[in-house]
Amino acid sequence: MGPYFRFRRAVNWINLSTPLGLLIARIGGATLHKGELGLVYAHGYRLSFPIAGAFTVGNVVLTKHPYGYLSGRLLLHESRHASQYAACVGLPMLPLYVVSVLVSVLTCGNPATYNPFERLADLDDGGYARVPPWWRRGRSRGDA
Structure with missing residues (x-):
């Protein structure tokens, strides 16, 4: 693990976001695994909220899916969220x-498209669709 990920891990422990993530994982009945990029994977999360396929709190990535689900572009997306916790000084x-x-x-009726946290974590890597705002729907190119 490189120095950036060690620093992020330390910051997220100090700002209490990782301990909160571990508590949520425990309450949700998830099984913890040491993951890549300084992350902790919490597989088998059993609560119905939030509805996302994976979500991150501090350096803890929680998912209802089995071990192996967190990989590739999705893992990079969730890792960016861990960095956002460090940049936002944790719980705020x-x-x-x-x-x-x-x-x-x-x-736009979509929780991610105009959410700056999701945009900065790369919508495509997180599997989110890009939805136009409500005022641009239904317009043809010649209507402007």
Whole structure:
């Protein structure tokens, strides 16, 4: 593991986001595994919220799917979220993320397209569709 990932891991422990992620994993009945990029994988998460295929809290990536699901582009997407926790000084990211989801839903009906956290983590890597805002739907090119 490189120095950047060691630094991110330390910051996310200090800012309490990783301990919160571990608590959520325990409450959700997930099995923990040491993962790549300084992350902890929590497979078999049993709670129905949130509805995402995977979500990250600190350096903990939680998923309802079995071991092996977190790989490739999805893993890079979730790793970027771990970096966002470090940049947002930890727990303040949670309310900021919720507000970003609400803005995105109001803009286009999709929780990710206009969510800056998802955009910065790369929507395509996270498997999210790019949905136009409601005011641009149904317009043909010649309507402008």
